[in-house]
Amino acid sequence: MDDLNDLYQDIILSHNKRPKNEGILEPCDCQAEGYNPLCGDRITVYVRQNESLLEKVQFLGEGCAISRASASMMTSQVVGLDQEAAEAKIAEVVALLLQEEEPEVDLAVHGDLAALLGVRKFPARIKCATLAWHALGAALRGEGKHEA
């Protein structure tokens, strides 16, 4: 984290300290646990759906600041989307984190996600950043569990 620029680091740390949508969601329509053995991060994602819309998305997780910040951002960004749009968002974020070509990151365009994309500089931590997104995808597909 030391080389992550200060602004990005502040965003990550503040999400970690005061995550959005943290806690078990009951009742929920689907949930999935993501586990990242490289770092020990464990994140469970809960989704309540209204028709096809993601009405509420929460998470409960223990792990590093990046994994928790990522979950906090994820839950805020996908709520209100329909399942197809949520899957597209997952694919977009995972691609931005994994694609070889350096994405153009703009705080004005990507919001807090820009900070998450800063993790690209630390390949060992990318799975921390994708974990909650993969867990959401697994929940939506009814797969329950996901290993990073």
Ligand code: ZN
């Ligand atoms: Zn981690």
